[in-house]
Amino acid sequence: MPPRPAPAPLTLRGEAWRYALVIAISAVVIIAQVADPTFPLSTWSLPLDVAVGVASLVLLHWRRRFPVTIALLIALGSVFFLSLSGPSMLALVSVATRRRWREIIPVGVGMIVAGMALSIVSDMTETRAEALLDLALNTAFTALAIAWGMYVGSRRELMRTLVERAETAESEQAARVAQARTAERARIAREMHDVLAHRISMVSLHAGALAFRDDLPPADVRHSAEIIQASSHQALIELRQVLGVLRDETTDDTTERPQPAARDIPELLDEARASGMHIAERCEADLPSVPDSIGRTSYRIVQESLTNASKHAPDTTVTVTLVGAPGDALSVTVSNPLPIGSPAVSATPGAGLGLVGLAERVRLAGGTLEHSITAGQRFEVVARLPWPA
Structure with missing residues (x-):
């Protein structure tokens, strides 16, 4: 049994x-x-008795630290005082x-x-009846003191338990808040990555090409500049949408957040083609009917895969395959050939957590x-998402 904590000071x-x-x-x-x-007044000294009583009051100061010892010492002294x-x-x-x-x-x-010893020492008990009466009174007062002490102790224990429960509930609430805060930070990080990584990668890719090639014809330079402008503008719009929702602490409405779905994947592929990527597409699923819960995830899979392909395997053909039906699953496969020779080193920095987030x-x-x-030297991402009937 664990030791009880010390009572609070009075x-x-x-x-x-x-x-x-x-x-x-x-x-x-x-x-x-x-x-x-x-009562034998001739053998009793009032000043001495009072002095011993005052000393016992001082001794009572340590009764909560040494309760049994103090109680037995005072009980022994009460035989004479x-x-x-x-x-x-x-x-x-x-x-x-x-x-x-x-x-x-x-x-x-x-x-x-x-x-009882005090009664005997003081010669206050002369008959058996008086002795029994003294015994009954002593027992009654002792029982009353014990009952009162146990009541006080149980009340202290109850209060201590209530305080501990309140502290436990407070700590658990703090833990839940911290956990929710951590989950929200992770969600925000994923949202920021998903929204901005693809756009910024396109900007970095074409800006790098402009910096590397100084012999491009004006038409190609203009085309790359238009892609950089469009991607930057779209990234800024999406960033403002995310930050606007994050600043709004009065609502839990998620309708204003950028929430793409499976039906938006063809538009995403067209944007990637317009930026200069080579994409082969095969779709054997009714994308508009895909539920938003898995459609949003499928969109992010394709988006992140295109971002990775543009950074690590540029100028390769990326194959995007979407197959599925209600009641089965939606299969999303994105693959691209590995770069020939040394692995491509991207100039676009990344945290390396895109696939982890996916x-x-x-x-x-x-x-x-x-x-x-x-086996065919292709990097392939395959995802299967449940599609309810």
Whole structure:
């Protein structure tokens, strides 16, 4: 069983009323005993009794750290000093708040024995009936103190449990917020990559050609410049769309975000052809009927594959194949020949995470994605996305 945490320290007000109650109990006991004609006043010293009582009040300051030891010491002293009646009750209550019977029973029995011993030492018990009455009273007061201490202890335990639950719930909420923030950052990164990578790659490709070739005819220079202008303009528009949605924290509406679908793939291929890429297309699927959930993913697959081909295998023919039907799956295959000779080194920087992001997108859509180099020396990306009937 793990050790219980230490109780919270008492406030000054809490200590004050406890000490006031202890002093009141001791005062009542002293007055009642002194008023008893059978009490041996000749052998009793009030100043000494009061001094011992004050010392016990000081000793009670450490009752929460050493409850059993303090309680037994005060119980032993209460056999000889009336002023220890109140402190002994508070010490017993402190032990009972821990709710450990292996501590409560010995201390409780010790308090009862000490009370009976006080009666015997003071010669206040002359008959058997008086002894039984003293025993009953001592037992009743001891039981009352134990019951009160256990109630206080259970209430403290309840409050501690509620605080721990609140702290746990708060930490779990913080963890959920952090997880959601991380997921949102990843989503934003994917969206920015998907929206901008293709456009910027086209700009970099044609700008690099203009910088490398200084013998191009004016018509080719004009054509490349138009592609750079169109791609830059479209990239700026799409960037503004993404940033506009990200700035809007008052709505969860996703309709304003750039959300291409499978029906937009032919337009994407036409844009790539206009930029100078060589593309062979085979489509055996009704693209307009493809659900947006998988159509958006298929669009990103083709877009990322074209971007990679333009960077790493320029001037090669890229083959795009779309096959599928409702109730089966939509298969997206994009392949291109490997560059002849040394692998092409792209001047366009990249993080190398495009295919990683695609794999995550496809996994979330319930599909599979594979990329490999075939026996025919072609780099091939194959994705299968479930197409509900």
